Amino acid sequence: MTSIADTAGTTGAAATPAAEREPLATRLAGRLGGGAVRGFLLLVALFWLMPTVGLLISSFRAPTDIGTSGWWKVFSTPAQLTVNNYQNLLSDHAITSSLVNTVLITVPATLLVVVIGSLAGYAFAWMDFRGRDWLFLLVVGLLVVPIQIALLPVEHLFRDIGIFGEIIGVILFHVGFGLPFAIFLLRNFFAEIPRELLEAARLDGASELRLFTQVIMPLGGPAIASLGIFQFLWVWNDMLVALIFSNSDSQPITVALQQQVRQFGNNVDVLAPGAFISMVIPLIVFFAFQRQFVSGVMAGAVK
């Protein structure tokens, strides 16, 4: 699978030898065009960065400054930067406990999807049972089911079994809707594992469980990593599911911040640092696991 860096590398190399063959005029035009391309891309990059930079800078400005002038004013008066907003935010119990809730929701929801999805993916890839293909087709069909269709019935279901508003409910919903993709991705990956490897292990007397934990899981590492990162980000960033299935004690940071948006304008000093705190972990995950993330994106969308 390709990461962002890979594609750039290979294509860049392929383009060079051609340039030498072109006549001077074409090359000159290419140079000029190249300047325009560079300028355009530079502009786009600035354009793309600006909103995030604006948020980041705003998060370090005093409420009075935010109210009266734009964040770009810090370039002329850098002295106005302060960490007070962050201090206030992190001493707010509602915010810190919602951050803890985000972790308490995201980590189990990710682990459960990986484990349950791996078990099912292995069964679909390597076990023989009646209705296997039919069931797998059903799972593939479920890939694109919008979560909206399940909100109401699952709310009733969770009320009936008494987990509505609890963290466990939010986790379960995320696991349910994470599973189709997990099973799909892992089954396809596991099916690529060489048959001989599994048969050899089987002949050595390994049980299904041993086969699964000692052969499949280690070999499936890359796909499991992609899936884990994807699910992690999906759950971490979710607002809608938590908006419905959590209450004020179990709500994650997205829901806590969402309530503040109603008074937008006079509380940017809360929203900006809050949004930034909620972005930090996803950004770290993205930069650290760029390759796995991109391959997850590719597996999800394109062959």
Added chain:
Amino acid sequence: MATVATAGGAPAPAKPPAKRRSLMGTRPWVAALFLLPALVLLGALVVYPIGYTTWRSLYDAGGARFVGLENYGSVFSDDSTFTALKNTAIWVAVAPALATGLGLIFAVLTERVSWGTAFKLIVFMPMVISMLAAGIIFRLVYDADPSRGVANAVIVGVHDTFAASSAYPGAKPRPGGDITATSGGSYTTKSTAQPGTPVALPLIGIPAAKLPAGTQDAKTASGSGLTGTVWLDFAPGGGGKPGVVDQGEEALKGVEVQAVKGGKVVATAKSAADGTFSLPASAAGAQLRLPSSNFAQPYSGVDWLGPSLVTPAIIGSYIWMWAGFAMVLIAAGLAGVPRELMEAARVDGANEWQVFRKVTVPLLAPVLIVVLVTLMINVMKVFDLVYIIAPQPSQPAANVLALQLYVSSFGGGNNQGLGSAIGVILLLLVIPVMAFNIRRLRRERRR
């Protein structure tokens, strides 16, 4: 961050899979154990709800009375729901195409610069943040006040570069004087200008504190030519006669003065730092006019989140988030395209645009379709962005199906029948993709 529109089998089996892939001797109950947790959860949380919601959509708001397809009718007849339907259609038609188009352009262009990887990281990054965070980011960007919202700051900056902003918004002549209001917000003298008699153009209506720094005291114009003074006819501390340049009254610099004869402008001048201006002798006998451009209110940009622009504005933020997704997938597709084809076209004399249009795009068509379909599915369900970015007064204008569903079923709409019907509609909209995925998988199996 809705993942999944797989229009293709992921790392699909490269080799035709063996007919019987399973290992020997798997007992059925072992398989059942491996599958059980997944099937229970999928059944309870995905499959059963589809049935429940479909059934529920046939009942009224409270769920007591069977109403058949009535809820589906109200999707079209109910105003707010119909707006939601219309907006969702706009979203699906516009956002994926724009994001894919931009992604294609970026993917092709980044191949030509050495820092393409850095560029891709920057554009791709917004995809990993939450729509809530993106929503807050764009609330800041779209702030209507140009001194706070960067979008309006840029627009006002560009506007003021090309159309000079007026110097004295809100200024007007002293009532009862020689100057009267004329058409279009301009002011004209009743009397005509004669050489040797300086014209007084007293203005009021602007606080002295609002004048630019370094404003000088006004002077009565002198000399034998056609001259005059534009000044703020207000003496600080009181005193001073109306229509006369008194000690301490401030000059209004840079005001445009037009000499008008028979409805035609024959000469123009601008007041100097001391408020005086002089017109060529040819303007003798003309009336003097102060055009409205001197007094226009400053341009304050665009009301991004007002009812008329709120949907395009939110679509803009969506594209900011998802163009990177399109770009990365298309770039990967591009890496797999044989370079010789493009080279051959160039050798045959095709220019870059022709190569792009006739070779690159057709070769990428399968990837483009997948990206487009993935984004369409994603866009149908867009909720957070609209919920966060649209301010309360604009929310009805920005409504989309997913938001309406939330409002109907959970957000005080108290109509779970309608909410369920919208859910079913969302499902129906993705069924073609579902069928496509399944068909494709079956074809791969059969091979």
